[in-house]
Amino acid sequence: MxxxxxxxxxxxxxxxxxxxxxxxxxxxxxxxxxxxxxxxxxxxxxxxxxxxxxxxxxxxxxxxxxxxxxxxxxPPEKREMAVVFQHYALFPHMNVYNNVAFGLNVRKLPKKEIETKVKNILDVVGLSGLEGRSPNELSGGQQQRVALARALVIEPKxxxxxxxxxxxxxxxxxxxxxxxxxxxxxxxxxxxxxxxxxxxxxxxxxxxxxxxxxxxx
Ligand SMILES: Nc1ncnc2c1ncn2[C@@H]1O[C@H](COP(=O)(O)OP(=O)(O)OP(=O)(O)O)[C@@H](O)[C@H]1O
Ligand SMILES: [Mg+2]
CATH class of the missing domain: 3.40.50.300 (P-loop containing nucleotide triphosphate hydrolases)
Structure with missing residues:
Protein backbone atom coordinates (compact mmCIF):
# COMPACT_ATOMS: atom_id res chain seq x y z
CA MET A 1 0.00 0.00 0.00
CA PRO A 75 7.45 18.42 8.25
CA PRO A 76 5.09 19.28 5.35
CA GLU A 77 7.81 20.54 2.99
CA LYS A 78 9.62 17.20 3.17
CA ARG A 79 6.53 15.12 2.32
CA GLU A 80 6.48 15.99 -1.38
CA MET A 81 2.72 16.39 -1.32
CA ALA A 82 0.58 19.15 -2.78
CA VAL A 83 -2.71 20.53 -1.49
CA VAL A 84 -5.54 22.23 -3.37
CA PHE A 85 -7.98 24.02 -1.11
CA GLN A 86 -11.56 25.13 -1.60
CA HIS A 87 -10.39 28.74 -1.62
CA TYR A 88 -7.78 28.70 -4.29
CA ALA A 89 -5.20 30.48 -2.13
CA LEU A 90 -3.32 31.87 -5.14
CA PHE A 91 -0.70 34.52 -4.52
CA PRO A 92 -2.63 37.69 -5.47
CA HIS A 93 0.45 39.73 -6.37
CA MET A 94 1.85 37.11 -8.75
CA ASN A 95 0.69 36.42 -12.29
CA VAL A 96 -0.44 32.98 -13.45
CA TYR A 97 3.05 31.99 -14.59
CA ASN A 98 4.68 32.88 -11.28
CA ASN A 99 1.92 31.27 -9.26
CA VAL A 100 2.45 27.99 -11.11
CA ALA A 101 6.26 28.30 -11.12
CA PHE A 102 6.37 29.03 -7.38
CA GLY A 103 7.09 25.49 -6.13
CA LEU A 104 9.72 24.97 -8.83
CA ASN A 105 11.46 28.25 -7.96
CA VAL A 106 11.51 27.23 -4.30
CA ARG A 107 13.17 23.97 -5.39
CA LYS A 108 15.68 26.05 -7.39
CA LEU A 109 15.20 24.21 -10.68
CA PRO A 110 17.01 25.63 -13.73
CA LYS A 111 15.06 28.46 -15.37
CA LYS A 112 14.68 26.66 -18.71
CA GLU A 113 13.30 23.55 -17.04
CA ILE A 114 10.82 25.65 -15.06
CA GLU A 115 9.65 27.30 -18.27
CA THR A 116 9.06 23.95 -19.96
CA LYS A 117 7.23 22.44 -17.00
CA VAL A 118 5.00 25.49 -16.49
CA LYS A 119 4.18 25.65 -20.20
CA ASN A 120 3.24 21.95 -20.28
CA ILE A 121 1.04 22.04 -17.23
CA LEU A 122 -0.75 25.22 -18.35
CA ASP A 123 -1.48 23.43 -21.61
CA VAL A 124 -2.95 20.46 -19.74
CA VAL A 125 -5.28 22.62 -17.63
CA GLY A 126 -6.25 24.76 -20.62
CA LEU A 127 -4.71 28.05 -19.52
CA SER A 128 -2.11 28.65 -22.22
CA GLY A 129 -2.04 32.30 -23.16
CA LEU A 130 -3.10 33.53 -19.72
CA GLU A 131 0.41 33.41 -18.17
CA GLY A 132 0.54 37.17 -17.65
CA ARG A 133 -2.84 37.59 -15.95
CA SER A 134 -3.12 38.18 -12.25
CA PRO A 135 -5.57 36.05 -10.22
CA ASN A 136 -8.14 38.86 -9.93
CA GLU A 137 -8.38 38.91 -13.74
CA LEU A 138 -9.49 35.27 -13.84
CA SER A 139 -12.85 33.55 -13.36
CA GLY A 140 -13.36 31.15 -10.45
CA GLY A 141 -12.88 28.14 -12.72
CA GLN A 142 -9.68 29.57 -14.16
CA GLN A 143 -8.35 30.32 -10.69
CA GLN A 144 -9.06 26.77 -9.62
CA ARG A 145 -7.18 25.51 -12.69
CA VAL A 146 -4.19 27.63 -11.69
CA ALA A 147 -4.35 26.11 -8.21
CA LEU A 148 -4.46 22.64 -9.73
CA ALA A 149 -1.57 23.41 -12.10
CA ARG A 150 0.48 24.83 -9.25
CA ALA A 151 -0.08 21.61 -7.28
CA LEU A 152 0.61 19.21 -10.16
CA VAL A 153 3.67 20.94 -11.58
CA ILE A 154 5.85 19.80 -8.68
CA GLU A 155 4.89 16.19 -9.51
CA PRO A 156 3.80 15.46 -5.95
CA LYS A 157 3.83 11.96 -4.52
N1 LIG B 1 -8.08 24.23 15.03
C1 LIG B 1 -9.19 23.69 15.57
N2 LIG B 1 -9.46 23.83 16.89
C2 LIG B 1 -10.56 23.27 17.45
N3 LIG B 1 -11.47 22.55 16.77
C3 LIG B 1 -11.26 22.38 15.45
C4 LIG B 1 -10.12 22.95 14.78
N4 LIG B 1 -10.19 22.60 13.47
C5 LIG B 1 -11.31 21.88 13.33
N5 LIG B 1 -11.96 21.75 14.50
C6 LIG B 1 -13.21 21.00 14.73
O1 LIG B 1 -13.01 19.69 14.26
C7 LIG B 1 -14.17 19.18 13.65
C8 LIG B 1 -13.85 18.70 12.27
O2 LIG B 1 -13.50 19.79 11.44
P1 LIG B 1 -13.14 19.60 9.91
O3 LIG B 1 -12.88 20.94 9.37
O4 LIG B 1 -12.05 18.59 9.79
O5 LIG B 1 -14.49 18.99 9.33
P2 LIG B 1 -14.92 18.67 7.84
O6 LIG B 1 -15.32 17.22 7.80
O7 LIG B 1 -13.86 19.10 6.89
O8 LIG B 1 -16.23 19.57 7.67
P3 LIG B 1 -16.81 20.34 6.37
O9 LIG B 1 -17.46 19.26 5.52
O10 LIG B 1 -17.82 21.26 6.96
O11 LIG B 1 -15.68 21.03 5.70
C9 LIG B 1 -15.19 20.31 13.68
O12 LIG B 1 -16.08 20.07 14.74
C10 LIG B 1 -14.36 21.54 13.93
O13 LIG B 1 -15.09 22.50 14.65
MG1 LIG C 1 -13.77 20.61 5.45
Whole structure:
Protein backbone atom coordinates (compact mmCIF):
# COMPACT_ATOMS: atom_id res chain seq x y z
CA MET A 1 0.00 0.00 0.00
CA UNK A 2 1.37 3.42 -0.97
CA UNK A 3 -0.26 5.72 1.59
CA UNK A 4 -1.58 4.46 4.89
CA UNK A 5 -3.18 6.13 7.87
CA UNK A 6 -3.07 3.77 10.82
CA UNK A 7 -5.48 4.46 13.68
CA UNK A 8 -5.26 8.21 13.46
CA UNK A 9 -6.88 10.15 16.27
CA UNK A 10 -6.99 13.90 16.68
CA UNK A 11 -8.01 15.98 19.64
CA UNK A 12 -8.16 19.74 19.71
CA UNK A 13 -8.25 21.83 22.85
CA UNK A 14 -10.90 24.50 23.15
CA UNK A 15 -10.26 27.88 24.75
CA UNK A 16 -11.08 26.56 28.19
CA UNK A 17 -8.55 23.80 27.75
CA UNK A 18 -11.17 21.07 27.35
CA UNK A 19 -10.23 18.22 25.08
CA UNK A 20 -12.33 18.07 21.90
CA UNK A 21 -11.98 14.73 20.10
CA UNK A 22 -12.46 15.14 16.34
CA UNK A 23 -11.11 11.96 14.74
CA UNK A 24 -10.94 8.61 16.46
CA UNK A 25 -9.01 5.60 15.15
CA UNK A 26 -9.35 6.47 11.50
CA UNK A 27 -7.48 4.22 9.08
CA UNK A 28 -7.12 4.61 5.35
CA UNK A 29 -5.19 2.72 2.69
CA UNK A 30 -4.52 4.21 -0.72
CA UNK A 31 -2.79 2.34 -3.53
CA UNK A 32 -0.28 4.07 -5.75
CA UNK A 33 -2.04 5.96 -8.53
CA UNK A 34 -5.44 5.56 -6.91
CA UNK A 35 -8.02 8.32 -6.76
CA UNK A 36 -9.65 8.08 -3.34
CA UNK A 37 -12.59 10.25 -2.40
CA UNK A 38 -13.17 11.00 1.25
CA UNK A 39 -16.82 11.76 1.97
CA UNK A 40 -18.76 12.37 5.16
CA UNK A 41 -21.01 14.82 6.93
CA UNK A 42 -19.93 18.36 7.74
CA UNK A 43 -17.65 18.48 10.76
CA UNK A 44 -16.71 14.78 10.70
CA UNK A 45 -13.02 15.62 10.29
CA UNK A 46 -12.31 15.43 6.54
CA UNK A 47 -10.30 18.65 6.34
CA UNK A 48 -8.48 17.73 9.54
CA UNK A 49 -7.58 14.33 8.05
CA UNK A 50 -6.19 15.97 4.89
CA UNK A 51 -4.20 18.46 6.95
CA UNK A 52 -2.76 15.56 8.95
CA UNK A 53 -1.75 13.74 5.75
CA UNK A 54 -0.10 16.95 4.47
CA UNK A 55 1.66 17.52 7.79
CA UNK A 56 -0.11 20.82 8.44
CA UNK A 57 -1.57 19.30 11.61
CA UNK A 58 -0.14 16.47 13.67
CA UNK A 59 -2.26 13.59 14.91
CA UNK A 60 -2.70 13.03 18.64
CA UNK A 61 -1.96 9.37 17.98
CA UNK A 62 -1.56 7.03 15.06
CA UNK A 63 0.84 6.76 12.14
CA UNK A 64 1.11 7.93 8.55
CA UNK A 65 3.09 5.68 6.25
CA UNK A 66 4.15 6.74 2.76
CA UNK A 67 5.73 4.14 0.53
CA UNK A 68 6.84 2.08 3.51
CA UNK A 69 8.29 5.00 5.50
CA UNK A 70 6.78 6.44 8.66
CA UNK A 71 6.30 10.14 7.90
CA UNK A 72 4.18 11.00 10.95
CA UNK A 73 6.81 13.42 12.24
CA UNK A 74 8.06 14.69 8.87
CA PRO A 75 7.45 18.42 8.25
CA PRO A 76 5.09 19.28 5.35
CA GLU A 77 7.81 20.54 2.99
CA LYS A 78 9.62 17.20 3.17
CA ARG A 79 6.53 15.12 2.32
CA GLU A 80 6.48 15.99 -1.38
CA MET A 81 2.72 16.39 -1.32
CA ALA A 82 0.58 19.15 -2.78
CA VAL A 83 -2.71 20.53 -1.49
CA VAL A 84 -5.54 22.23 -3.37
CA PHE A 85 -7.98 24.02 -1.11
CA GLN A 86 -11.56 25.13 -1.60
CA HIS A 87 -10.39 28.74 -1.62
CA TYR A 88 -7.78 28.70 -4.29
CA ALA A 89 -5.20 30.48 -2.13
CA LEU A 90 -3.32 31.87 -5.14
CA PHE A 91 -0.70 34.52 -4.52
CA PRO A 92 -2.63 37.69 -5.47
CA HIS A 93 0.45 39.73 -6.37
CA MET A 94 1.85 37.11 -8.75
CA ASN A 95 0.69 36.42 -12.29
CA VAL A 96 -0.44 32.98 -13.45
CA TYR A 97 3.05 31.99 -14.59
CA ASN A 98 4.68 32.88 -11.28
CA ASN A 99 1.92 31.27 -9.26
CA VAL A 100 2.45 27.99 -11.11
CA ALA A 101 6.26 28.30 -11.12
CA PHE A 102 6.37 29.03 -7.38
CA GLY A 103 7.09 25.49 -6.13
CA LEU A 104 9.72 24.97 -8.83
CA ASN A 105 11.46 28.25 -7.96
CA VAL A 106 11.51 27.23 -4.30
CA ARG A 107 13.17 23.97 -5.39
CA LYS A 108 15.68 26.05 -7.39
CA LEU A 109 15.20 24.21 -10.68
CA PRO A 110 17.01 25.63 -13.73
CA LYS A 111 15.06 28.46 -15.37
CA LYS A 112 14.68 26.66 -18.71
CA GLU A 113 13.30 23.55 -17.04
CA ILE A 114 10.82 25.65 -15.06
CA GLU A 115 9.65 27.30 -18.27
CA THR A 116 9.06 23.95 -19.96
CA LYS A 117 7.23 22.44 -17.00
CA VAL A 118 5.00 25.49 -16.49
CA LYS A 119 4.18 25.65 -20.20
CA ASN A 120 3.24 21.95 -20.28
CA ILE A 121 1.04 22.04 -17.23
CA LEU A 122 -0.75 25.22 -18.35
CA ASP A 123 -1.48 23.43 -21.61
CA VAL A 124 -2.95 20.46 -19.74
CA VAL A 125 -5.28 22.62 -17.63
CA GLY A 126 -6.25 24.76 -20.62
CA LEU A 127 -4.71 28.05 -19.52
CA SER A 128 -2.11 28.65 -22.22
CA GLY A 129 -2.04 32.30 -23.16
CA LEU A 130 -3.10 33.53 -19.72
CA GLU A 131 0.41 33.41 -18.17
CA GLY A 132 0.54 37.17 -17.65
CA ARG A 133 -2.84 37.59 -15.95
CA SER A 134 -3.12 38.18 -12.25
CA PRO A 135 -5.57 36.05 -10.22
CA ASN A 136 -8.14 38.86 -9.93
CA GLU A 137 -8.38 38.91 -13.74
CA LEU A 138 -9.49 35.27 -13.84
CA SER A 139 -12.85 33.55 -13.36
CA GLY A 140 -13.36 31.15 -10.45
CA GLY A 141 -12.88 28.14 -12.72
CA GLN A 142 -9.68 29.57 -14.16
CA GLN A 143 -8.35 30.32 -10.69
CA GLN A 144 -9.06 26.77 -9.62
CA ARG A 145 -7.18 25.51 -12.69
CA VAL A 146 -4.19 27.63 -11.69
CA ALA A 147 -4.35 26.11 -8.21
CA LEU A 148 -4.46 22.64 -9.73
CA ALA A 149 -1.57 23.41 -12.10
CA ARG A 150 0.48 24.83 -9.25
CA ALA A 151 -0.08 21.61 -7.28
CA LEU A 152 0.61 19.21 -10.16
CA VAL A 153 3.67 20.94 -11.58
CA ILE A 154 5.85 19.80 -8.68
CA GLU A 155 4.89 16.19 -9.51
CA PRO A 156 3.80 15.46 -5.95
CA LYS A 157 3.83 11.96 -4.52
CA UNK A 158 0.30 12.60 -3.25
CA UNK A 159 -2.20 15.21 -4.35
CA UNK A 160 -4.63 16.31 -1.63
CA UNK A 161 -7.78 18.19 -2.63
CA UNK A 162 -10.24 19.72 -0.17
CA UNK A 163 -13.56 20.35 -1.94
CA UNK A 164 -11.76 22.16 -4.76
CA UNK A 165 -14.89 22.64 -6.86
CA UNK A 166 -17.36 23.74 -4.23
CA UNK A 167 -16.97 27.45 -5.04
CA UNK A 168 -17.91 26.94 -8.68
CA UNK A 169 -21.38 27.01 -10.19
CA UNK A 170 -23.03 23.68 -11.03
CA UNK A 171 -22.17 23.65 -14.77
CA UNK A 172 -18.55 24.51 -14.26
CA UNK A 173 -18.31 21.94 -11.50
CA UNK A 174 -19.40 19.19 -13.86
CA UNK A 175 -16.99 20.41 -16.55
CA UNK A 176 -14.06 20.69 -14.11
CA UNK A 177 -14.67 17.25 -12.64
CA UNK A 178 -14.32 15.75 -16.13
CA UNK A 179 -11.07 17.66 -16.55
CA UNK A 180 -9.77 16.50 -13.19
CA UNK A 181 -10.52 12.93 -14.20
CA UNK A 182 -8.69 13.23 -17.49
CA UNK A 183 -5.74 14.95 -15.79
CA UNK A 184 -5.61 12.07 -13.31
CA UNK A 185 -5.61 9.58 -16.18
CA UNK A 186 -2.71 11.43 -17.74
CA UNK A 187 -0.55 11.85 -14.62
CA UNK A 188 -1.67 8.96 -12.44
CA UNK A 189 -0.95 11.00 -9.30
CA UNK A 190 -2.08 9.29 -6.10
CA UNK A 191 -4.94 11.51 -4.98
CA UNK A 192 -7.05 11.95 -1.85
CA UNK A 193 -9.99 14.16 -2.67
CA UNK A 194 -12.52 15.45 -0.15
CA UNK A 195 -16.02 16.17 -1.35
CA UNK A 196 -19.48 16.09 0.16
CA UNK A 197 -20.99 15.68 -3.30
CA UNK A 198 -21.81 11.97 -3.69
CA UNK A 199 -22.14 12.30 -7.50
CA UNK A 200 -18.73 13.91 -7.75
CA UNK A 201 -17.24 11.15 -5.58
CA UNK A 202 -18.79 8.39 -7.70
CA UNK A 203 -17.65 10.05 -10.90
CA UNK A 204 -14.05 10.67 -9.85
CA UNK A 205 -13.09 7.94 -7.44
CA UNK A 206 -11.55 4.53 -7.80
CA UNK A 207 -12.37 4.17 -4.11
CA UNK A 208 -14.86 6.06 -1.96
CA UNK A 209 -14.20 6.14 1.79
CA UNK A 210 -16.81 7.42 4.17
CA UNK A 211 -15.60 9.12 7.33
CA UNK A 212 -18.00 8.72 10.19
CA UNK A 213 -18.41 11.44 12.80
CA UNK A 214 -17.26 10.27 16.21
CA UNK A 215 -19.92 9.99 18.80
CA UNK A 216 -19.46 12.32 21.71
CA UNK A 217 -21.18 10.96 24.79
N1 LIG B 1 -8.08 24.23 15.03
C1 LIG B 1 -9.19 23.69 15.57
N2 LIG B 1 -9.46 23.83 16.89
C2 LIG B 1 -10.56 23.27 17.45
N3 LIG B 1 -11.47 22.55 16.77
C3 LIG B 1 -11.26 22.38 15.45
C4 LIG B 1 -10.12 22.95 14.78
N4 LIG B 1 -10.19 22.60 13.47
C5 LIG B 1 -11.31 21.88 13.33
N5 LIG B 1 -11.96 21.75 14.50
C6 LIG B 1 -13.21 21.00 14.73
O1 LIG B 1 -13.01 19.69 14.26
C7 LIG B 1 -14.17 19.18 13.65
C8 LIG B 1 -13.85 18.70 12.27
O2 LIG B 1 -13.50 19.79 11.44
P1 LIG B 1 -13.14 19.60 9.91
O3 LIG B 1 -12.88 20.94 9.37
O4 LIG B 1 -12.05 18.59 9.79
O5 LIG B 1 -14.49 18.99 9.33
P2 LIG B 1 -14.92 18.67 7.84
O6 LIG B 1 -15.32 17.22 7.80
O7 LIG B 1 -13.86 19.10 6.89
O8 LIG B 1 -16.23 19.57 7.67
P3 LIG B 1 -16.81 20.34 6.37
O9 LIG B 1 -17.46 19.26 5.52
O10 LIG B 1 -17.82 21.26 6.96
O11 LIG B 1 -15.68 21.03 5.70
C9 LIG B 1 -15.19 20.31 13.68
O12 LIG B 1 -16.08 20.07 14.74
C10 LIG B 1 -14.36 21.54 13.93
O13 LIG B 1 -15.09 22.50 14.65
MG1 LIG C 1 -13.77 20.61 5.45
Missing amino acids: YLQLNNISKEFHDRRGNVVPVIKNFSLSVEKGDFTCLVGSSGCGKTTALRIIAGLDSPTSGQIILNGTDITKL VLLCDEPLSNLDANLRVQMRAEIKSIHKKFGTTTVYVTHDADEARFLADTVVEMKPIRIL
